[in-house]
Amino acid sequence: MKAKDRLLPVLAVALLGGFSIYSSARIRQLEGRLDRLQREQLARPNPTRAVTYAYGDSFIKYFGQKGVAEVERALEIARNPKLERAPKNEEIDLDSLMDPLRLDY
Secondary structure (H helix, E strand, O other): OHHHHHHHHHHHHHHHHHHHHHHHHHHHHHHHHHHHHHHHHHHOOOOOOOOOOOOOHHHHHHHHHHHHHHHHHHHHHHHOOOOOOOOOHHHOOOHHHOOOOOOOO
16 A cells, blocks of 8 residues: 555656656757747848938938938948948047037037
């Protein structure tokens, strides 16, 4: 009788332990597939994810055509991830955009 009383809990623990191991392995496998799919989706350009924009008068007045060109360049980088993302040091000219007498930036 004692053997039968011990057998049921041992079988239950063995069954649940085996199922737990199987479930953990399956979850890792599915997570790996999901990670791979997410990486593939990020690498692929999505034509349905279009960006629409317009320049207001205040934007053009403040930044001028150089600001418009920089926004166009940034959007081109966003559309084509193979382009160089960071500008070279000689291309950065922060002083041209700031007026030292203006305080409300």
